[in-house]
C-alpha cells in the first residue's frame with residue numbers, strides 16, 4: 001500500500017516548533033511532525049503515536065494517551081532533531097464510535113482487551129505498515145524510540161530501522177485508568 005506525501009507547513013506548538021507533513025495511506029490522512037533537518041547518521045528521538053481524540057484533545061482520564069503525547073513533546077523540546085509520527089488509527093484501529101462502545105462495555109466491568117473482542121474486533125487493530133516509507137522519506141535510519149509497546153518496536157525493526165535506545169514513557173497514571181494500564185501490561189505485553 002503506497003504512502004503519498006501531500007503537503008508540509010510550519011506548526012509551532014506549545015512545546016516544539018515543528019514542520020507538519022501530511023501523508024495519505026489507506027485512504028487516511030496521517031501527520032508527521034518533524035523538528036530539524038535529518039542526516040542519515042543522525043539518531044533521531046522518535047515517537048509513534050496513534051490518534052486518541054478523547055485522550056489527546058479532550059483530557060480524558062480513561063487512558064494515558066494525552067500525557068504520553070505531552071511527555072514526548074517535552075522530551076523533543078530538549079533535542080535539536082525529533083520526529084513525531086501521528087497515525088490516524090483511533091481506538092487501537094477500531095474507530096471512535098467502536099471505542100466508545102468498548103468504553104460502554106468497560107463501564108460494566110469488561111477490560112479493554114475483552115471489550116474489543118466482544119465487539120468483533122481484534123484486541124489491537126493498529127498497523128504500522130507505513131512507518132518504513134515515512135522513515136525513508138526523511139532519510140532516517142537510526143532512532144531513539146519513546147514507547148512502552150513491544151509491537152511498535154518489532155514493526156519498526158522490521159521496517160529496517162535501527163532502534164538505538166528505547167526510552168520508557170512514564171506519564172499519565174491516574175485512579176481512573178489504573179485498570180486500563182494494568183491490562184496493557186498483562187494482556188498487551190506492555191513494558
Ligand SMILES: [Zn+2]
Nearest residue numbers: 052055063065
Ligand atoms: Zn487514549
